[in-house]
Amino acid sequence: MGKGITSREEDYSQWYIDLVKKADLAENSDVRGCMVIKPYGYSIWESIQQGLDKMFKDTGHVNAYFPLFIPKSFLAKEASHVEGFAKECAIVTHYRLKNAEDGSGIIVDPDAKLEEELIVRPTSETVIWNSYKKWIQSYRDLPLLINQWANVVRWEMRTRLFLRTSEFLWQEGHTAHATRQEAEKETLLILDVYADFVENFMGVPVVKGKKSEGEKFPGAVDTYCIEALMQDGKALQAGTSHFLGQNFAKAFDVQFTGKDGKLDYVWGTSWGVSTRLIGGLIMAHSDDEGLIIPPKLAPIHVVIVPIFKSDEELERITEKVDVISAELRRKGYSVKYDNRDTHKPGFKFAEYELKGVPIRLAIGARDLENGTIEMARRDTKEKKVVPFDEVTALIPPLLVEIQANIYQKAFKFREEKTTKVDSYEDFKKLLEEKGGFFLAHWDGTQETEAAIKEETKATIRCIPLDSPEEDGKCMYSGKPSKRRVLFARAY
RNA sequence: CGGGGCGUGGCGCAGUCCGGUAGCGUACCUGGUUUGGGACCAGGGGGCCGCAGGUUCGAAUCCUGCCGCCCCGACCA
Secondary structure, X not given: OOOOOOOOOOOHHHHHHXXXXXXXXXXXXXXXXXXXXXXXXXXXXXXHHHHHHHHHHHOOOEEOOOOOEEEHHHHXXXXXXXXXXXXXXXXXXXXXXXXXXXXXXXXXXXXXXXXXXXXXXXXXXXXXXXXXXXXXXXXXXXXXXXXXXXXXEOOOOOOEOOOEOOEEEEEEEEEEEOOHHHHHHXXXXXXXXXXXXXXHOOOOOEEEEEXXXXXXXXXXXXXXXXXXXXXXXXXXXXXXXXXXXXXXXXXXXXXXXXXXXXXXXXXXXXXXXXXXXXXXXXXXXXXXXXXXXXXXXXXXXXXXXEEOOOHHHHHHHHHHHHHHHHHHHHXXXXXXXXXXXXXXXXXXXXXXXXXXXXXXEEEEHHHHHXXXXXXXXXXXXXXXXXXXXXXXXXXXXXXXXXXXXHHHHHHHHHHHOEEEOOOHHHHHHHHHHOOOEEEEEOOOOHHHHHHXXXXXXXXXXXXXXXXXXXXXXXXXXXXXXXXXXXXXXXX
């Protein structure tokens, strides 16, 4: 086990916190509920942004930016929406500070009260639809396919680094369409983009599905999601895509004239993923030695550690290393040469394992003599000595293999942890003993869903899109059911 | 917001019951020896003990109030 890292077996959530802090991804800020994302962690977020941003652009979306502040009246326009967020909003009430008369410090100037309070956005549907009203007159203005990268604030009672913080970073897409079909298609298109990204970049397999009435986004007609399974058997919602129907168009009076000259409300979607993905990435792959980051998101692909006894030896090693790092960089890989003489090689090995660098090369005097270099992969811990001249050719396919292996491992784990159950007794028993995903029949009522949640803490993660029609009986009520839904305890 | 725990050099902790002016590990700095899986030796710097009152000759320690953090629950991406 890594030094100072709690093992997963001993305490999974402490293990997670240890990794985030020790691998230098993030730390708790002195600002309650907020985190500082450190350079190494932010670099992962930048890779996520780059990957997703390209996919959004490739599917016709463009980026824009809307205000952080939302007038209270905007939020109030869509009833279920306000209700959904009311309990966790930060509110700006004043716009000026002043020195206290008694010299006790700086106070809020009571004379500088805002006429209308501003809400720090918990999400931007309302400000954005307020703009869309001005932008949309005709079917020719549609569709409107806009995304924004932003921060949002939800006043959380209990926070966990990356998984739940009061302020977090995300992207939120907001689109407007002329027809219901088109908006529904967009909702599912984005769901596919998310699933593609999470599986192929993050190496985390997901279940695509639809949320139950009880779990959907306030203000949406339908909420779709991708659900991932963490190593402790709990589910993590990794992304959501909402079909908003005409709810926001009606709330903000966004109408357009169709080809037929008739006036109609616009159809909308919204969708988002957040820095929470980083939490999922950690919990899906990493081990007791530290992070395991898939190559496609790794801030550093290859780290090179020289093993030397003298300056002269280091110079000879550096000369050789410069050749391969230049070549790897030319091919587009991120390479770090750690030639510090203040730490021993063993220390560096442990450090880069902790940080999840996919490939480590080590080269010393022995290798110089033999024309070799040691190549180690983080995911399997496998080490082998290879000819120096071949190493740059070996790395690209190895990175591909590591990416694939990480996914395969997570996929296999999910398969093993996905259980079909037909009785409530089995469900409760296996939920405790085994954890993971459960496919079970449900009568479709909110009452049953709530009762199961109350009794077991497990929720319906989604109604999987690919689940086949199958006659069965609800495991709780015994009423007829047409298909199985996905249950799990969740983050 | 309810229940529990904790605030002491950067980090992790001991000392608090039983008051006497702060210690350990680690990290840090300097010098030397080391370097193929988290080096060693020697020397050195750093803390008004969460904050504010009170008791006392004297408070990290006792009393009162406040603040913050962590864990468990309810709510949530």
